[in-house]
Amino acid sequence: MELKRKIIEVSPEKNSSNTDAFEESKQIQISSIDENTLIDAKSTKTIKKRKVKQITIKSLLKNSDKAILNDINLFFFDCLETNQNYNSSKNEKKNFFNTNEINEKSSYFLNPPFIAVKNFLLSKKNFEDNSQENSLEQDPVIPLDESSPVPVEAKIAKLFVHCMLTNGTGLATLLNHKDNIENIKAGNQVWVFIVPFTLKGEVVEAKVIENHLGYSICDLVSVIEPSNDRITPKCIYFGKCSGCHLQMLSYKDQLDFKKKCVQAAIRSESSKIFNNNIPVNNTISSPSEFAYRTKLTPHFDIFSWLPRDKTPIGFNYVNRREVLDIEECIIATNPVNEGLKTSRKITKLNIANFKKGSTLLIRETNLSKPSTVQLLDNSETKKGFVLNHKDTVEESVNVFKYLTDSPSDLLSLLEHFGDATKTNIPETISYNFVYQANSFFQNNNSILAKLIHYVRCELFMVNQKRVELGYPKIQNLVDAYCGAGLFAIGCNIDFEKVVGIEISKESINNAISNAERNLIKNCSFIQGDALKIFDKIDAKSPSCEYNLINDQTAVIIDPPRKGSNPDFLKQLVEYGPAAIIYVACGVPAQFRDLDYLIQLEAIQTDGSTGSQISKEKKSAVYKIMTIQPFDLFPQTYHVENVVTLIRIN
Numbered sequence: 001m002e003l004k005r006k007i008i009e010v011s012p013e014k015n016s017s018n019t020d021a022f023e024e025s026k027q028i029q030i031s032s033i034d035e036n037t038l039i040d041a042k043s044t045k046t047i048k049k050r051k052v053k054q055i056t057i058k059s060l061l062k063n064s065d066k067a068i069l070n071d072i073n074l075f076f077f078d079c080l081e082t083n084q085n086y087n088s089s090k091n092e093k094k095n096f097f098n099t100n101e102i103n104e105k106s107s108y109f110l111n112p113p114f115i116a117v118k119n120f121l122l123s124k125k126n127f128e129d130n131s132q133e134n135s136l137e138q139d140p141v142i143p144l145d146e147s148s149p150v151p152v153e154a155k156i157a158k159l160f161v162h163c164m165l166t167n168g169t170g171l172a173t174l175l176n177h178k179d180n181i182e183n184i185k186a187g188n189q190v191w192v193f194i195v196p197f198t199l200k201g202e203v204v205e206a207k208v209i210e211n212h213l214g215y216s217i218c219d220l221v222s223v224i225e226p227s228n229d230r231i232t233p234k235c236i237y238f239g240k241c242s243g244c245h246l247q248m249l250s251y252k253d254q255l256d257f258k259k260k261c262v263q264a265a266i267r268s269e270s271s272k273i274f275n276n277n278i279p280v281n282n283t284i285s286s287p288s289e290f291a292y293r294t295k296l297t298p299h300f301d302i303f304s305w306l307p308r309d310k311t312p313i314g315f316n317y318v319n320r321r322e323v324l325d326i327e328e329c330i331i332a333t334n335p336v337n338e339g340l341k342t343s344r345k346i347t348k349l350n351i352a353n354f355k356k357g358s359t360l361l362i363r364e365t366n367l368s369k370p371s372t373v374q375l376l377d378n379s380e381t382k383k384g385f386v387l388n389h390k391d392t393v394e395e396s397v398n399v400f401k402y403l404t405d406s407p408s409d410l411l412s413l414l415e416h417f418g419d420a421t422k423t424n425i426p427e428t429i430s431y432n433f434v435y436q437a438n439s440f441f442q443n444n445n446s447i448l449a450k451l452i453h454y455v456r457c458e459l460f461m462v463n464q465k466r467v468e469l470g471y472p473k474i475q476n477l478v479d480a481y482c483g484a485g486l487f488a489i490g491c492n493i494d495f496e497k498v499v500g501i502e503i504s505k506e507s508i509n510n511a512i513s514n515a516e517r518n519l520i521k522n523c524s525f526i527q528g529d530a531l532k533i534f535d536k537i538d539a540k541s542p543s544c545e546y547n548l549i550n551d552q553t554a555v556i557i558d559p560p561r562k563g564s565n566p567d568f569l570k571q572l573v574e575y576g577p578a579a580i581i582y583v584a585c586g587v588p589a590q591f592r593d594l595d596y597l598i599q600l601e602a603i604q605t606d607g608s609t610g611s612q613i614s615k616e617k618k619s620a621v622y623k624i625m626t627i628q629p630f631d632l633f634p635q636t637y638h639v640e641n642v643v644t645l646i647r648i649n
C-alpha cells in the first residue's frame with residue numbers, strides 16, 4: 001500500500017526577534033495509510049485516526065520525563081516568585097492562571113506559566129495512575145492548536161543557562177530572549193532547552209535533539225561564556241559518556257548541588273514537609289571522589305552492518321541509545337578497571353559468537369576467594385575482581401567500635417574519615433560481607449563507615465531524647481529491605497535484637513551467613529516482602545516470632561529507587577516504632593512516602609472519619625528530626641538521603 005505523506009507546515013514564532021532555533025518552520029510529518037489510520041512518522045507507531053494535532057501533542061508528551069517536568073515547573077514558580085510547591089499551589093492554580101484569559105488559539109505550549117501548570121497536571125495525573133492515553137484524550141483543556149511552533153531538531157541554538165536541574169543538566173532559554181525571566185513573569189512565550197554539562201549563568205551553543213512537551217533535549221556543542229564555577233573535567237570521556245554528569249563542577253559545588261536536589265524533592269513532593277521548613281543538612285562527602293565504584297556494568301550491541309571487531313563496549317552516549325567504547329572508568333576502583341580490561345579482552349575474543357548484545361558485570365572483591373577471583377599484578381591491594389554473575393564477592397566494611405556519650409563529636413569526625421592526615425579517628429571493627437556478584441550491595445565502599453555511623457548516631461540521639469522524656473530505651477532494630485544485612489550487621493552492637501527482612505532469597509541467605517561469619521548472635525533474617533515483617537514482630541499477630549515491643553524498637557527502611565508502598569507505610573505507622581530511619585537513593589519517592597506517612601498521622605490526630613486507620617487504635621505520630629544527604633555517587637547527580645523520624649506520642 002502506498003503511503004500518502006501529509007506534511008503540515010508550522011509557521012515560525014510570530015513577532016520573534018530570534019533567528020536561531022525558530023528560523024525554519026517546523027515540519028511535522030504524518031503519513032496516512034488509509035482513511036482510518038495515521039502513522040506518526042517519527043515514532044512509526046500506528047495510531048487510530050484522531051486529529052493530527054493530538055498526535056503532535058502525544059509525540060511531545062510521550063517521552064517527557066517526570067523529573068524534568070517537575071524541575072521546569074519549580075523554575076517557573078521561582079521566576080513567578082511563588083515560593084510554592086505543587087501541593088500547596090494546586091488549589092490556587094485555577095485563579096492564578098486564569099483559564100478564561102487563554103485565547104483559544106494562543107500557543108499554549110509555549111506559554112511557560114501554562115506549560116508549568118499543564119505539565120504539572122499531566123505529569124501528576126498521567127504518571128501516577130498510568131492512564132496517560134485516556135486522560136489525554138478526555139482532557140478538555142488541551143488546546144488543539146496545530147500552529148504551535150517547536151524548535152527545529154538538529155538546529156544549533158545559542159542559549160543562556162538559568163539553573164541546574166536535579167538530573168545535573170542545565171535549564172536554558174534562547175539567548176536573544178535575555179529578558180526571559182521578565183517574559184515568563186508576563187506570561188509570554190518561552191521555550192525551555194535542557195542541556196547537559198552546563199552551569200548556571202553560562203552562554204552555550206546546543207543542538208536540539210528531541211522535542212518534548214514544553215522543552216527540548218539538547219546536546220552541548222560549545223560553552224561560549226563559561227561560569228566561574230566551571231573546572232576542567234578529569235575524564236577523557238566526560239561530555240560524551242552518560243555515566244557522569246558533574247565533573248565540570250568542583251567537589252564542594254557537587255555537594256551543594258546535591259543538598260539543593262534534596263530541597264527540590266521536598267518542594268515537589270511534600271507540602272507538609274516543605275511548609276515546616278525543616279532544614280536539610282550539608283551533604284556528607286565521599287572520602288573517595290574518584291576511584292570509588294566497586295561495580296561496573298558496561299554493555300555492547302551487535303549490529304549486522306557493523307564489523308564485529310569494531311563493536312564498542314562501554315556506556316551509552318549522553319542523549320543516545322548508542323554505546324561509547326570505554327577503556328577506563330575513572331570513578332571505578334583500580335581492581336574494577338583491571339576487571340574492565342580483562343572483561344573487554346575476553347568479550348572481544350568471543351565477539352563472533354554473540355548473536356545479540358549483552359551487559360558485562362565487573363565487581364571488586366577481597367582476595368580470599370582465589371578460585372573465582374582474578375588476581376591483580378599489584379597483590380598488595382589485597383583486592384581483585386570477579387566477572388561472573390554467580391561469583392561470590394567479599395567486601396569488608398569498617399564501623400566505629402564505640403558510640404561515645406556524645407556521638408555528635410564522632411559525627412563531626414566523619415568529615416575527616418579516610419583523610420590520612422587526621423590521626424584521631426576512633427578504633428574500628430571490620431565486618432566481612434559476602435554476596436553474589438549480581439545481587440544488591442552499595443557500590444561505594446569508601447563512604448559506608450560514615451553512613452552506618454551516622455545511622456547509629458541518629459538512633460543513639462533519638463534514644464537519649466526518649467529516655468530523658470521517660471520513654472523506654474530502644475533495644476531492638478528492624479532492617480527492612482535489608483539486602484545482605486548491611487545496616488542490621490553494621491548497627492548490631494547497639495541493640496539486643498535485630499531482625500532484617502528482604503525479598504531476594506540469595507540476599508537473605510547472604511545476610512544469614514554474613515551474621516554467622518562475623519560471629520554475630522543477635523541478628524535474625526526473614527525472606528519475604530517487607531510488609532511481612534509486622535506479622536513477625538508484632539505480638540498482636542498470630543504468626544509473631546520475635547515479639548519486638550514497638551516502643552523499644554527502631555525501624556530502618558532502605559527500599560529500591562521507586563520507594564516503599566502505602567501498604568507497608570500504613571502498617572509501619574500501625575505498628576508504631578519509636579523511631580524510623582528512611583535511607584533512600586530515590587529521593588523524590590522518599591519524600592512522597594514521607595508525605596504519606598505524615599498524612600496518616602494527620603488523619604489519626606484529628607480523629608476524622610474516613611481515615612485508613614481505625615480511630616480506636618492509638619496510632620503513632622512522627623516528626624522529622626533530621627534530613628541528611630550523603631554523596632554515595634560522586635561526579636553523578638545521584639544522591640542518597642537519610643531522614644530520621646521520631647515518634648512523638
Ligand SMILES: C[S@@+](CC[C@H](N)C(=O)[O-])C[C@H]1O[C@@H](n2cnc3c(N)ncnc32)[C@H](O)[C@@H]1O
Binds near residue numbers: 480
Ligand atoms: C536499596 S537496596 C538496600 C539493601 C541494603 N539495605 C543495603 O544497603 O545493602 C533495596 C533492597 O530491597 C530489596 N527489596 C525490593 N523490594 C522488596 C520488597 N518488596 N520487600 C523486601 N525487600 C525488597 C531489594 O532486593 C534490595 O536488596
